[in-house]
Amino acid sequence: MSTRAKKWYLLAAFLLLLPSAAFAGDIQINGTCVLGTCPPPSGTSDALQLGQSIGPASGSYLLTFADTDAYSITWTYSAWYNAGGTEIIVNPVATYIGASPSVGNDAIAFNFFQNYYDNSRGSWDGAYTETVPLALLGSVGSGSTVSAQLFYDGQGLGLVGPFGPGYHFGQNTVNLTGLTASTLAAEYEFTFDFAAGTLTGASASSGIPEPCQALPLGLALAGLVCSRLGVRRRSSYTT
Amino acid sequence: MEQDKNSEPAENAKSDRREAIQKLGRFAAYAAPFTVLALTKKADAATGHGPPKH
Numbered sequence: 001m002s003t004r005a006k007k008w009y010l011l012a013a014f015l016l017l018l019p020s021a022a023f024a025g026d027i028q029i030n031g032t033c034v035l036g037t038c039p040p041p042s043g044t045s046d047a048l049q050l051g052q053s054i055g056p057a058s059g060s061y062l063l064t065f066a067d068t069d070a071y072s073i074t075w076t077y078s079a080w081y082n083a084g085g086t087e088i089i090v091n092p093v094a095t096y097i098g099a100s101p102s103v104g105n106d107a108i109a110f111n112f113f114q115n116y117y118d119n120s121r122g123s124w125d126g127a128y129t130e131t132v133p134l135a136l137l138g139s140v141g142s143g144s145t146v147s148a149q150l151f152y153d154g155q156g157l158g159l160v161g162p163f164g165p166g167y168h169f170g171q172n173t174v175n176l177t178g179l180t181a182s183t184l185a186a187e188y189e190f191t192f193d194f195a196a197g198t199l200t201g202a203s204a205s206s207g208i209p210e211p212c213q214a215l216p217l218g219l220a221l222a223g224l225v226c227s228r229l230g231v232r233r234r235s236s237y238t239t
Numbered sequence: 240m241e242q243d244k245n246s247e248p249a250e251n252a253k254s255d256r257r258e259a260i261q262k263l264g265r266f267a268a269y270a271a272p273f274t275v276l277a278l279t280k281k282a283d284a285a286t287g288h289g290p291p292k293h
Contacts, residue, residue: 050291076284085291091284118292126290133283150287157287176289184292188285207283 025054025077026113034061040115042183047115053080054114055089063094069102071095071194079114086116086184088150093205094192102141102198110190117183124179128152132160134168138202141195146204151187153179162193 024046026036040046048054055078064070077090092110096102116124130150146168147161153176160170192204 081291083291086287086289088287089284090286120292122293124289124292126293128289129287131286131288133285148285150285152289184289186287186289188287190285206285 024115028111039113044117047117048081049117067104069106070097072097081116090188091207092190095203096198106194108192112188114186119182124184125177128176129173130157132170136165136204139199140202141197143195145193148190
């Protein structure tokens with residue numbers, strides 16, 4: 001391999017690994033830290049500083065309970081800190097993958113940690129907003145619920161849920177005070193409770209899952225096909 | 240005859256322009272679904288927003 005090609009490969013590898021290099025984005029599932037350090041330490045080592053961002057990044061984890069009920073957990077997240085403020089976007093999805101109905105009541109706690117660091121004077125005080133879409137879909141056992149809440153330095157913005165099956169949405173804005181440290185610790189907590197009797201493919205998430213995401217895509221594709229047909233028809237008229 | 244010679248480059252330029260516009264249109268048509276999907280995905284997740292340090 002030429003030296004020039006090697007340099008390009010190294011640069012590409014560096015750029016690909018950059019999102020996972022630091023800046024937090026740490027994940028804990030039922031007490032097990034599956035990504036990074038949970039919770040991340042104060043200071044610069046695991047935090048976003050002004051002008052920095054992380055993601056979009058994704059990952060997965062297989063969670064098996066003692067009673068053999070098994071769930072596939074996937075997630076995507078991104079976060080940034082700029083002159084406009086701090087922002088977090090996270091979407092965990094838990095899907096029951098057992099072949100037979102679940103045996104026990106399975107509570108899944110998904111915690112996403114993101115630290116921000118700014119040692120300039122002043123405080124992080126102000127209006128904080130959580131926007132939470134939640135979905136509990138498929139054949140879930142009776143009594144299954146989903147809920148979520150965002151915390152900054154331990155101060156909650158309000159619990160959204162718990163909700164039963166279907167699509168749900170909640171939004172809260174709270175004025176937080178006392179955030180005077182250099183590090184601001186954000187923690188997004190999701191709780192997915194699957195009751196016994198849940199069937200394969202049932203899922204809990206903080207987003208609109210595949211069929212709804214596919215809808216605009218399908219519409220756009222239909223538009224594309226129509227426009228192509230229109231072009232063909234026009235050209236057949238002109239020839 | 241001379242007029243034909245002059246109009247040929249103009250015709251070529253016109254057809255090049257038409258081709259470029261068609262290519263752009265095709266690209267836009269193919270890119271549209273992915274753009275829509277990307278924008279949709281962004282809106283379909285839990286978000287949190289706060290002020291900068293001040």
